[in-house]
Amino acid sequence: MQLFLVLQEGKRGVFINLKGMGKVNDGILCFIFPIFVTIIVVRLMYVLYWVRKPNRSLRTDNLRTLIVLGSGGHTAEMLRIVNVLQKDRFAPRFYIAAATDSMSLQKAKVLEDSLIQQENSGRKMVEASQFIQIYRSREVGQSYVTSIATTLIALAHAVWLTFRIRPQVIICNGPGTCIPLCTSAFLFKLVGLGWSNIFYVESIARVRKVSLSGLLLYKLLLADQFYVQWPQLQKKYPRAQLVGCLM
C-alpha cells in the first residue's frame, strides 16, 4: 500500500522519501529495480545473440543504408565500396560526415550525381540520397575532459539522426563519427525500436593494429560483421573476416 502511494506521487515523491521511509526503499530496491535490470539484461542477451547471425531467408526488398564518411583516406575507401554496391538494393542512401569535414560529403555528392546520370528510367523510383552532417565527438588534440561533453552531444545528435533515418544497414570504416552512430543504432536495437545491420570495414591503413573505433566495435560486439584488409589483423582478431585490400 505504501509503495503504491509513493509511486503515484511521481518521481519527486520517491526521491524525497528515499531517506526516511525504509519500507519504500526496500520496495523499490527489492522489487521494481531488479525486474527492470532483468528485462534489460535479457533483452541485451537476446540482441547479442542475434547480432552477427546472417539472414537465412532470401531477400528482395531495398534497405535504407547509412554510409559513414571520414577525413583522410576513410572517405576514399568508403566511396570505393559504395561504387560497387548494388544501387537498387542499398537505397535510399544516407551519407554522414562530421560537421568539420567539408570534403567528404562533396565527394559523395559527385558519386551520386554520376549515378543519376547513368540511371535508366525503367527503374523503380527510390528516395534520393541525403547528405547529413553530425557533430564531432572529439577534435584531434582536444582535451579529454571537454571531450566527454562533446561526445555526449555527438551521441545525442546521433540518436536523433538514427531516429530520423531509421537505417537498416550501416557501413563504416573507422572515423570517430561512427562510434556515436553505431552506439545509437545498438541502443535502438536494445529497446526494440528498429534493427540495423552494422558492417565495419577496418581501414587499409591498419595493418598490425586496429583503430580505436574498430577495437570498440569489436570488443563490445556492436558490429554484425567486422572486416579487415590485412592477414595480420585477421590473426589477431579471430572474429574478423579477411577481405583483402580494397584499394
Next chain:
Amino acid sequence: MDGAGNGGRIRKMVFVTVGTTCFDALVKAADSRQVKEALSKRGYTDLMIQMGRGSYVPSKVSEEDAPLTVDYFAFSPSIADYLKSASLIISHAGSGSIFETLQLGKTLIVVVNEELMDNHQSELAEELAERKHLFYARPQMLQQTIETMDLETLVPYVPGSPKPVVDLINKFLGFPAD
C-alpha cells in the same frame, strides 16, 4: 626525340606532396641542397612541391637550364595531374596519396612524419615497402634513399577490389548471389 622545347633535355619531374597536413621536415628536406643534387644526379630536371599547411617556404628556381627547377604551391583540388606527369613522387604516408600514386604505376618514396603522435601511418608504408611496392624513408634519410634506390627492384602494385566486401555484405543480408 627530346620531349621538351628548349635545352634538348628530357624533362623528368619530381612531385613532392604532403596532402592536407603540415610536414615542414619533408618540404625542408626536399628543398635542401643535398637532396636537390641527388635528384639532379639521377636525371630529374624539375621539382614541384605541394607544401600543404606547412610554414617553410621553398625557394623557387625558374631557370630552365638550372640543374633542377623548383616550384611549389600549397593546395590543389586535385593533384591527379601532377601525379600523372611526374616520374618520381615523394609523399607523406597518407593512405590516399599512397594508393592514388601506386594505382598510376608511379615510382614512390614515402616519407613518414615522425612528429605525428600515434604514427599508424607508418604501418602501411612499412608493409608496402616490405612488399617492394615503394621506398620508405625518414626525412633525414631522403638524400640517401634517392641516391641508392634501385628502380628495378620495385614490384608493380596490383590494385585491390572492394568486391569481396560487397559480396560478404550481400550474403549476410540474404540477397541472392549476383
